[in-house]
Amino acid sequence: MSIGGDGDMVVKNRFLGFLIWQSVQSTAIFLLCKLLLFSPFTQRPLSPSLAGCVAFLAFQLSLLLFSTSVSVVASPYPDRPASLSELALGLVRLLFVSGGQPLSLDIRRRAKITLSFVLFVTASALSGFLSVVCVGWNCDLSAGLQPWHRLEIIGFRGFAVGFFYGLHSLFKRRWVLEFPIIQRPPFFSFKMGLPSAIGRALKLSGAAYLLSSALAVFLTKEFQGQVTMGKFIAEQIIFYIGIFTVFLCWELSHHLHQVLHTKRFIFAPPKGSAAAETNPSEPLLAVLEESTPRSLLQHLAYLDLCMICESNADTWRRAAFFEETGETYKRVVAVCLRPLEKLASKLDEGLESYSVDKSFQLSHQLQSPTDWQLDSRLLETFYNFQLCAWCARIAASLTVHSHKEDRFGVAQLSGSNAAVISTLMSCLLAVETFMGKKTNLQSPHHLMGPAGIKWAALSTGRRDVTVSSMGKKRGNPQYSKAYSMADILRTSIYHIVSAFHDEMLNSAKAGLLEKDWIISSKPLYGTHEILLQKLRLFLDFRAS
Known part of the structure; x- marks a missing residue:
């Protein structure tokens, strides 16, 4: 396999492959949940309708928004974002102190990271609003409420759980790409991570449900009208199933993104070709020397080089180094x-x-060094x-x-x-x-x-x-x-x-x-x- 010119195409192709497989798995989860979990709460679960098709397309659109934000924020280098005080100070310097001169590269780079974090949390909240509404749209959630009132309540709670999930992912640093020590085929790696993804979705959906329930108390419209205990319990069950369905899609998207973007790519011309006979190391060295520092492409090149040097699978490529x-x-x-x-x-x-100087020692002499x-x-x-x-x-x-x-x-x-x-x-x-x-x-x-x-x-x-x-x-x-x-x-x-x-x-x-x-x-x-x-x-x- 060769890199075919521009090495950035490697990352772009993996992103497109990630979107395709993410849509396949989310479609399967959506249909299974509708047919198996939501069928007791739906009058005609197997009959197609225009509203159901629109809900399915909107659900896919919400997951596309979430998956794109995951790819934007993901990085193999866990860089430190700029704080609010640093952003404010940089803005003041840009406007009043530096006379319009551009800020330093470090501040601009960290400001972009902060902006990507904000966009990720916002995309997660919007995706949660839209996806939770789409999952439970055709279910019997009347409970004495008007349709727009139901949409307001479900949408608000979906927005809250999406916002919670985005903050949790940033706090746990799940945006950092971690390359596995042992490289396995993508299907096997994805299969091995399914139990942990399902377990994490169960835990997070439970916590998000409790959080959204506490916030829903402020929605007084939810408690207007006569609500029977049976319908209230059914509504809560449906809402929890909807949250779990969305979180399961998100967790599997996170896992799929890690698997597809951290697998090895071989930066070498095809074996037996003219390039492989003359200079097989040039594609790899070109990426190592010219790629953007801390980028995913650079990490993939170093991973490929590590496999060449440590294993005996590509001895012809290692022999070309000497x-x-x-x-x-x-x-x-x-x-x-x-x-x-x-x-x-x-x-x-x-x-x-x-x-430290003496003044620092005196000012901290009563504090523990730790x-x-x-x-x-x-x-x-x-x-x-x-x-x-x-x-x-x-x-x-x-x-x-x-x-x-x-x-x-x-x-x-x-x-x-x-x-x-x-x-x-x-x-x-x-x-x-x-x-x-x-x-x-x-x-x-x-x-x-x-x-x-x-x-x-x-x-x-x-x-x-x-x-x-x-x-x-x-x-x-x-x-x-x-x-x-x-x-x-x-x-x-x-x-x-x-x-x-x-x-x-x-x-x-x-x-x-x-x-x-x-x-x-x-x-x-x-x-x-x-x-x-x-x-x-x-x-x-x-x-x-």
Whole structure:
């Protein structure tokens, strides 16, 4: 399969496929609910009517609105939206301070995210209004009310449950695309998620029903007229079934969107074609180098590259990385190390900016360190966790495979092996510092074993206590990601060390370990001495 020119067509085709399959499943749910669940409350459930056809088309239109809003707000990168105060301040600067100059790219990007969130909640509320009305339109809900009064009551409650669902989805960060660890066929992945989607629809529909019932108390028209107990109970049952039907369609749409947009796409020309024989890596590298950062297309390209490097299914594509000139291999390594370099740089900047002066210490001396607000830059550091995890695994797997598959020695001659080891260890040191660990370079007579490295808790000042509490506080949303990232980096380094253990030991005996496996320029984090001692610790299998 080839990308056929513009890589954005990949995302557009998946969006169109999502809309088609969403309409199929929503049609099946609508018909089954009408025939099975609503038939006891309908006089002629099997007889077609113009009102029923209009209700069905309006129901599909409401789900189209919801599905489109889901695709607009969805992103593989959990970026932070702009707050109301930031939006107001930016508007004031735009109108009165900056003299009409455009705002910064960061503010504009986060303002667009906030706008997309507002549109998603609004679309969910409108979709709830229309879909709940359409589902229960032909049912016997007279209960002494006029038709427009029924429409007002049902529509209001549908609007409320849609608004509730939109806020719940944003609060639970369900707009973030999470790529599965194991890639399965789309049908199997969709089938595996059906029980959880149905269970979530039951829970949310119950909570939304109670919320809408509390709000419906203010609709005094609902209680006008003579309402028998039997009709009132039937009305509540019908309304709950309608909410559950709508929520089930929404949950399945969410699940279908995740499945279709996170499955692997192969960025390669067809096997056996002329392009596959000459330069099969160019389509993938073009997307990796030219796609928009943090976009879905970029994530799909990194996922494809990770599958190439870790599995043995596309060995012909991996073999093309080790071509004689070495340019392809250097390009692949460069695109893999770029996110890791940004991770280490951001952590370095964030930890430095977190240094506190005496005035800050005095103003916070009566507060617990765990109550302090984390710096926003440190909170955003692990937003790109998925991409950084893939890059660490790609760099390690590609380096390990070069030990046997690199016939021309381009990995070692180009200095890529040293760049990979140095970047992985710099990232590991930065993440461990964030978690509350610190690497101390000791004098020779204080060395702990041949590695010559000592781990100690940060306790040399207020900044150390703050950083330690930052990483160790379990309420911190980045706590699990920091520890997971450290485990992935540590495993990746061990993967390389295990493959090149004999070569590294020979280099260490000859005094060339730093020259062969550590870059000569300044590391991203730490020093050459720290990296060298850290590498020796891995050689002794004592890094933890």
